[in-house]
Amino acid sequence: xxxxxxxxxxxxxxxxxxxxxxxxxxxxxxxxxxxxxxxxxxxxxxxxxxxxxxxxxxxxxxxxxxxxxxxxxxxxxxxxxxxxxxxxxxxxxxxxxxxxxxxxxxxxxxxxxxxxxxxxxxxxxxxxxxxxxxxxxxxxxxxxxxxxxxxxxxxxxxxxxxxxxxxxxxxxxxxxxxxxxxxxxxxxxxxxxxxxxxxxxxxxxxxxxxxxxxxxxxxxxxxxxxxxxxxxxxxxxxxxxxxxxxxxxxxxxxxxxxxxxxxxxxxxxxxxxxxxxxxxxxxxxxxxxxxxxxxxxxxxxxxxxxxxxxxxxxxxxxxxxxxxxxx
Amino acid sequence: xxxxxxxxxxxxxxxxxxxxxxxxxxxxxxxxxxxxxxxxxxxxxxxxxxxxxxxxxxxxxxxxxxxxxxxxxxxxxxxxxxxxxxxxxxxxxxxxxxxxxxxxxxxxxxxxxxxxxxxxxxxxxxxxxxxxxxxxxxxxxxxxxxxxxxxxxxxxxxxxxxxxxxxxxxxxxxxxxxxxxxxxxxxxxxxxxxxxxxxxxxxxxxxxxxxxxxxxxxxxxxxxxxxxxxxxxxxxxxxxxxxxxxxxxxxxxxxxxxxxxxxxxxxxxxxxxxxxxxxxxxxxxxxxxxxxxxxxxxxxxxxxxxxxxxxxxxxxxxxxxxxxxxxxxxxxxxxxxx
Amino acid sequence: xxxxxxxxxxxxxxxxxxxxxxxxxxxxxxxxxxxxxxxxxxxxxxxxxxxxxxxxxxxxxxxxxxxxxxxxxxxxxxxxxxxxxxxxxxxxxxxxxxxxxxxxxxxxxxxxxxxxxxxxxxxxxxxxxxxxxxxxxxxxxxxxxxxxxxxxxxxxxxxxxxxxxxxxxxxxxxxxxxxxxxxxxxxxxxxxxxxxxxxxxxxxxxxxxxxxxxxxxxxxxxxxxxxxxxxxxxxxxxxxxxxxxxxxxxxxxxxxxxxxxxxxxxxxxxxxxxxxxxxxxx
Numbered sequence: 001x002x003x004x005x006x007x008x009x010x011x012x013x014x015x016x017x018x019x020x021x022x023x024x025x026x027x028x029x030x031x032x033x034x035x036x037x038x039x040x041x042x043x044x045x046x047x048x049x050x051x052x053x054x055x056x057x058x059x060x061x062x063x064x065x066x067x068x069x070x071x072x073x074x075x076x077x078x079x080x081x082x083x084x085x086x087x088x089x090x091x092x093x094x095x096x097x098x099x100x101x102x103x104x105x106x107x108x109x110x111x112x113x114x115x116x117x118x119x120x121x122x123x124x125x126x127x128x129x130x131x132x133x134x135x136x137x138x139x140x141x142x143x144x145x146x147x148x149x150x151x152x153x154x155x156x157x158x159x160x161x162x163x164x165x166x167x168x169x170x171x172x173x174x175x176x177x178x179x180x181x182x183x184x185x186x187x188x189x190x191x192x193x194x195x196x197x198x199x200x201x202x203x204x205x206x207x208x209x210x211x212x213x214x215x216x217x218x219x220x221x222x223x224x225x226x227x228x229x230x231x232x233x234x235x236x237x238x239x240x241x242x243x244x245x246x247x248x249x250x251x252x253x254x255x256x257x258x259x260x261x262x263x264x265x266x267x268x269x270x271x272x273x274x275x276x277x278x279x280x281x282x283x284x285x286x287x288x289x290x291x292x293x294x295x296x297x298x299x300x301x302x303x304x305x306x307x308x309x310x311x312x313x314x315x316x317x318x319x320x321x322x323x324x325x326x327x
Numbered sequence: 328x329x330x331x332x333x334x335x336x337x338x339x340x341x342x343x344x345x346x347x348x349x350x351x352x353x354x355x356x357x358x359x360x361x362x363x364x365x366x367x368x369x370x371x372x373x374x375x376x377x378x379x380x381x382x383x384x385x386x387x388x389x390x391x392x393x394x395x396x397x398x399x400x401x402x403x404x405x406x407x408x409x410x411x412x413x414x415x416x417x418x419x420x421x422x423x424x425x426x427x428x429x430x431x432x433x434x435x436x437x438x439x440x441x442x443x444x445x446x447x448x449x450x451x452x453x454x455x456x457x458x459x460x461x462x463x464x465x466x467x468x469x470x471x472x473x474x475x476x477x478x479x480x481x482x483x484x485x486x487x488x489x490x491x492x493x494x495x496x497x498x499x500x501x502x503x504x505x506x507x508x509x510x511x512x513x514x515x516x517x518x519x520x521x522x523x524x525x526x527x528x529x530x531x532x533x534x535x536x537x538x539x540x541x542x543x544x545x546x547x548x549x550x551x552x553x554x555x556x557x558x559x560x561x562x563x564x565x566x567x568x569x570x571x572x573x574x575x576x577x578x579x580x581x582x583x584x585x586x587x588x589x590x591x592x593x594x595x596x597x598x599x600x601x602x603x604x605x606x607x608x609x610x611x612x613x614x615x616x617x618x619x620x621x622x623x624x625x626x627x628x629x630x631x632x633x634x635x636x637x638x639x640x641x642x643x644x645x646x647x648x649x650x651x652x653x654x655x656x657x658x659x660x661x662x663x664x665x
Numbered sequence: 666x667x668x669x670x671x672x673x674x675x676x677x678x679x680x681x682x683x684x685x686x687x688x689x690x691x692x693x694x695x696x697x698x699x700x701x702x703x704x705x706x707x708x709x710x711x712x713x714x715x716x717x718x719x720x721x722x723x724x725x726x727x728x729x730x731x732x733x734x735x736x737x738x739x740x741x742x743x744x745x746x747x748x749x750x751x752x753x754x755x756x757x758x759x760x761x762x763x764x765x766x767x768x769x770x771x772x773x774x775x776x777x778x779x780x781x782x783x784x785x786x787x788x789x790x791x792x793x794x795x796x797x798x799x800x801x802x803x804x805x806x807x808x809x810x811x812x813x814x815x816x817x818x819x820x821x822x823x824x825x826x827x828x829x830x831x832x833x834x835x836x837x838x839x840x841x842x843x844x845x846x847x848x849x850x851x852x853x854x855x856x857x858x859x860x861x862x863x864x865x866x867x868x869x870x871x872x873x874x875x876x877x878x879x880x881x882x883x884x885x886x887x888x889x890x891x892x893x894x895x896x897x898x899x900x901x902x903x904x905x906x907x908x909x910x911x912x913x914x915x916x917x918x919x920x921x922x923x924x925x926x927x928x929x930x931x932x933x934x935x936x937x938x939x940x941x942x943x944x945x946x947x
Contacts, residue, residue: 240600
């Protein structure tokens with residue numbers, strides 16, 4: 001059971017530690033169902049913390065998104081920890097960042113929040129349109145309870161939960177320094193039914209599906225920027241010399257961009273679904289990521305973001321690795 | 328020219344007439360995204376929508392635009408074909424007002440032939456907004472759900488029909504060309520349109536008193552609010568690409584086989600490379616400086632140059648931001664900051 | 666550009682002559698070019714301080730200062746450091762090759778307003794390129810100015826641009842020319858030390874003088890400090906800025922410092938203007 005009191009107490013304690021720089025949690029957003037990442041510098045900001053089915057943001061992204069500015073002459077780099085609140089999927093991002101040495105273990109303090117699934121904002125805002133005042137939302141068994149301006153509404157989870165949560169096998173943080181409440185039961189069995197559906201289409205059907213989707217892409221790079229695994233300092237997409245991908249938004253360049261992005265995430269994507277959530281033109285990016293995740297799982301029995309001691313998928317070789325699919 | 332009335336069962340014919348005369352653009356779903364796309368006379372017009380995801384600027388300032396073409400290793404420059412006459416149908420007053428604001432920039436000192444070429448050949452037929460979105464705040468920045476700035480014709484949905492109000496010479500000509508299908512509008516029609524406009528204005532629930540903000544911003548240059556409001560920023564291009572007044576662009580050469588073209592494409596001040604020098608130095612090294620520039624550009628620099636806020640309150644940047652960075656909230660903080 | 670011309674369409678130009686100013690990874694190469702089109706040559710007119718977009722079809726364009734004065738003749742000069750994609754491609758061009766040029770862009774040094782005054786240029790490294798047109802302009806009209814003092818420095822003697830010209834100028838009695846390098850070098854017969862220190866040694870009087878500086882940001886910072894120590898008023902100090910640019914005429918958005926566009930309101934600014942512009946020295 002979510003215990004906000006405990007969450008805030010732990011947050012206060014954590015942020016007051018000398019070796020903690022700041023804490024990243026979630027807070028109520030500025031309107032309706034929105035939630036915003038909350039950057040806490042001092043204990044007095046703990047009251048704003050929330051945890052609810054609206055907390056979709058994968059805050060592990062901010063561990064690698066922080067800009068590294070040159071340290072002024074005569075000053076020491078700030079080596080204090082960043083404390084971050086994570087759901088199950090988010091914790092896998094932290095683990096994967098550790099595996100890849102994108103972050104250092106002693107620089108993070110992980111606060112685990114077992115999660116019963118977050119909402120698909122598009123579904124929710126369609127169901128309850130035009131709501132301006134901030135709404136409180138809670139889990140209650142197989143229902144979600146909305147405290148709306150005109151009363152309390154109960155909605156079955158299946159109607160409003162994000163798709164990624166319906167098949168989630170890791171609702172509990174796979175690693176943390178402290179876990180805030182009891183573990184919850186997993187919601188799904190991690191099947192790849194959706195991927196199988198896509199696999200059954202013939203190449204023409206697949207291309208016509210993706211052509212339509214990729215044509216909409218406006219190249220805002222929100223999918224890349226929100227991704228906790230997309231943290232290359234010199235991204236291939238930004239490079240001008242050599243320029244791998246033109247900046248023009250057209251079907252050829254958009255496809256190159258989206259496919260490069262997906263392949264760079266093969267065996268690394270921890271399926272938090274953030275790319276798909278943030279896409280302003282509704283490209284079903286998780287369909288690509290999940291296809292590759294399925295391949296990696298089936299071909300190599302590998303799942304990213306589970307064991308910080310494991311080796312990155314791309315740089316590990318086993319003599320019995322399958323190779324019959326290699327052309 | 329007086330206002331007229333267009334019965335809804337004649338909307339199809341009206342659209343067909345427009346599409347025969349000029350290239351018609353209407354909001355169309357591309358995938359699940361509403362944007363302005365070229366349509367033909369057979370289109371089934373659907374003018375019931377809150378607002379398009381991609382603003383109408385994309386018609387006069389497309390995301391990618393060819394400036395000229397050339398053959399690789401040759402020196403002849405081939406100019407693109409001249410602009411076609413076009414009609415934009417169903418534009419929200421906020422998007423139309425945005426175009427008239429951006430006109431200032433593209434005609435400042437040196438005329439931009441591509442943008443102005445399209446603008447001159449475009450007739451904008453707007454649809455008064457009746458269902459403002461939760462984040463609409465047009466009335467706070469000088470607009471309104473039935474604002475006519477930037478429009479040539481304003482339609483108001485009266486239920487069974489549209490009130491058609493030509494606003495400019497271009498608009499009058501367009502309406503004259505489609506003359507026979509209109510009916511005369513009664514004073515009752517005019518009154519009910521006026522009433523609908525007022526009702527829509529009353530539905531706008533978000534607001535910010537913008538007076539004083541342009542004058543206050545320079546003093547807040549080093550204020551802590553910029554770090555505060557940009558902490559969660561992902562540095563993506565959503566807020567700027569989907570903004571109807573954002574007009575910054577990049578210029579790139581692109582080559583396919585022996586065909587080369589120099590083109591311009593939307594760029595975003597929220598991207599790091601936007602200001603990155605070749606030396607590696609970046610005058611705006613973090614999202615803090617970039618956010619500060621975005622707000623200052625809209626609410627300070629543009630006001631200094633053109634005496635108008637470069638924001639029409641369409642709310643897209645708020646609704647589409649993945650991390651709930653909310654420009655109204657930022658402006659509120661600007662007002663409250665010491 | 667010619668009136669009515671599409672401002673995005675460049676003129677074709679031919680490289681008449683080209684030579685290296687400095688060597689190494691980030692070498693500087695000077696290009697002397699002439700516009701191909703006679704009509705374009707007729708309507709082209711630039712003033713010291715202005716810039717132009719120089720590029721290659723199929724590669725791209727970048728903004729460079731025009732490093733010659735109109736008093737030198739009917740041609741253009743650009744001194745370009747090899748750094749990124751465009752400049753690498755430009756460096757591969759030789760005499761007779763075609764490049765694209767559009768402009769001239771931006772404001773200029775107010776050479777007319779400065780008539781009767783003592784002109785002091787303080788440059789560092791490639792930062793001398795935008796100052797060179799001032800030097801050439803004043804040299805060509807020396808009777809109209811109270812004098813010309815040049816202070817120019819670089820890390821090593823090999824990093825000095827326009828070295829031959831400076832050597833010639835330092836032999837003249839009617840000019841005050843001071844070259845300096847950061848560290849001692851064998852065979853170096855001029856000054857040793859940083860440009861800001863050199864400025865204090867030269868100790869120019871602010872009386873009826875104008876000081877123009879351009880160079881690396883750190884040098885500019887100390888030069889400004891020292892000019893203040895020498896009692897130069899803000900209005901007597903000028904510099905020229907650069908930022909990433911794409912269009913050159915105030916549309917593409919990125920070159921702004923505060924509300925000023927470097928491409929239109931600049932690149933030449935007096936310190937009196939710049940000191941209140943928050944991003945100017947960012």
